[in-house]
Amino acid sequence: xxxxxxxxxxxxxxxxxxxxxxxxxxxxxxxxxxxxxxxxxxxxxxxxxxxxxxxxxxxxxxxxxxxxxxxxxxxxxxxxxxxxxxxx
Amino acid sequence: xxxxxxxxxxxxxxxxxxxxxxxxxxxxxxxxxxxxxxxxxxxxxxxxxxxxxxxxxxxxxxxxxxxxxxxxxxxxxxxxxxxxxxxxxxxxxxxxxxxxxxxxxxxxxxxxxxxxxxxxxxxxxxxxxxxxxxxxxxxxxxxxxxxxxxxxxxxxxxxxxxxxxxxxxxxxxxxxxxxxxxxxxxxxxxxxxxxxxxxxxxxxxxxxxxxxxxxxxxxxxxxxxxxxxxxxxxxxxxxxxxxxxxxxxxxxxxxxxxxxxxxxxxxxxxxxxxxxxxxxxxxxxxxxxxxxxxxxxxxxxxxxxxxxxxxxxxxxxxxxxxxxxxxx
Numbered sequence: 001x002x003x004x005x006x007x008x009x010x011x012x013x014x015x016x017x018x019x020x021x022x023x024x025x026x027x028x029x030x031x032x033x034x035x036x037x038x039x040x041x042x043x044x045x046x047x048x049x050x051x052x053x054x055x056x057x058x059x060x061x062x063x064x065x066x067x068x069x070x071x072x073x074x075x076x077x078x079x080x081x082x083x084x085x086x087x088x
Numbered sequence: 089x090x091x092x093x094x095x096x097x098x099x100x101x102x103x104x105x106x107x108x109x110x111x112x113x114x115x116x117x118x119x120x121x122x123x124x125x126x127x128x129x130x131x132x133x134x135x136x137x138x139x140x141x142x143x144x145x146x147x148x149x150x151x152x153x154x155x156x157x158x159x160x161x162x163x164x165x166x167x168x169x170x171x172x173x174x175x176x177x178x179x180x181x182x183x184x185x186x187x188x189x190x191x192x193x194x195x196x197x198x199x200x201x202x203x204x205x206x207x208x209x210x211x212x213x214x215x216x217x218x219x220x221x222x223x224x225x226x227x228x229x230x231x232x233x234x235x236x237x238x239x240x241x242x243x244x245x246x247x248x249x250x251x252x253x254x255x256x257x258x259x260x261x262x263x264x265x266x267x268x269x270x271x272x273x274x275x276x277x278x279x280x281x282x283x284x285x286x287x288x289x290x291x292x293x294x295x296x297x298x299x300x301x302x303x304x305x306x307x308x309x310x311x312x313x314x315x316x317x318x319x320x321x322x323x324x325x326x327x328x329x330x331x332x333x334x335x336x337x338x339x340x341x342x343x344x345x346x347x348x349x350x351x352x353x354x355x356x357x358x359x360x361x362x363x364x365x366x367x368x369x370x371x372x373x374x375x376x377x378x379x380x381x382x383x384x385x386x387x388x389x390x391x392x393x394x395x396x397x398x399x400x401x402x403x404x405x406x407x408x409x410x411x412x413x414x415x416x
Contacts, residue, residue, distance in 0.1 A: 005176075005255060008258050010177075010346035012208065013153075013164075015151050015153055015154050015155055015156035016156075016201065017154045017155045017156070018111055018113075018155065018156065018159075019112070019113035019115075019155040019157040020111050020112060020113045021113070021151070021155065021261050022113045022115070022152075022155050023113065024112075024113055024114075024115060027118060027227045030117070041241070043097040043098075043100075043101070045407060046101060047097070047100075047123060047128075047295050048248050048292070048293075048295075048331075048332050049124075050119065050121070050123035050124045050127070051113075051114070051116070051123065052104075052110070052111065052112040052120075052127060053112055054110065056101045057102065058097070058098040058099060058100070058101040058102055059107075063200050064292075065112070067112075067114035070112055070117075070118035070119075070179075071118060072328035072329060072331070073119070073327075073328055073329030074119055074120035074328070074329055074332055076329065077170055077329040077330065077332065077333060078332050078333075084316050
């Protein structure tokens, strides 16, 4: 038997799918709804979202992505204009 | 000296959209404070990152086979050797840069920042010797400790980072003991004792401060250490929406002061500096405790001594930092 080198060792446990294919949105009970009239576009909701579920380009009104939003409610709590409401 | 990094909320979304670093769809609990820390780290990048992630919450939730939430090179290592693997990555980078092996290959970049990422179990308890060794060998990397104050993903066992009086499954509240009878380990003091060039504490609620510190840590030549405050709604028995509120209250009550240590010189930053100059702004620690189910027993009248002791410990720690700080 020939000696085994490091190149023959099988590569172990490499995740090959992006997690965006797994939709965590069905965890939530409440979903955030942004009031476009009240929004001051400060970006707090975008900054503090743990799931990158707020889509924002830096200028317009942010848009929650319900595919990934887990409904934690941080955005509604941190909104200085109280423009986000958690709706069942 | 490079130009100081000033985070701009108008430009960060474009930067994160082009190169997100971490993707949505990871399975952190709703309202996870540590996931916010990861996003803020990604916002502060200057070069691509290579991350060595010790076992812990952030490793478990981001890479559940076959999915991965990382858009950056990432390796999962055991609890005890995140710092050792990061040190190896740093040594490999130095060798490749010196030998110029990939200098004519446009597809391969050997110019990157090395980050070791570990929780409080992987830093306070299990990974401490690897961390100490890597700091002593003066490797050029940034070590990020996201501190959720117990072994959360295995079922809320106490760790060296659990504060006094906190309920965990291994320090339950009963007639013999009421939560953890001991205090939190002063990890930044231990790290600073290695005379490293940069160490800092970070709270995700103060994001400008946090992003600046992450960038400073990445820019530092030599080892850097950042202690980040990660609220855990699941283990702390808090409401998911209170994550940022708690990160803010922890700083305002001086339970978790924000400071940086540059070449063994202590400087308070941001809101903690304001509190140091206006002591009347310091809030009583009760405000921080009453939001958390793990401290519920401390608010009962018969356990008033615990509340007083907690306040005493916080004040003592704050006095020590005030004495050390150069800019107060």
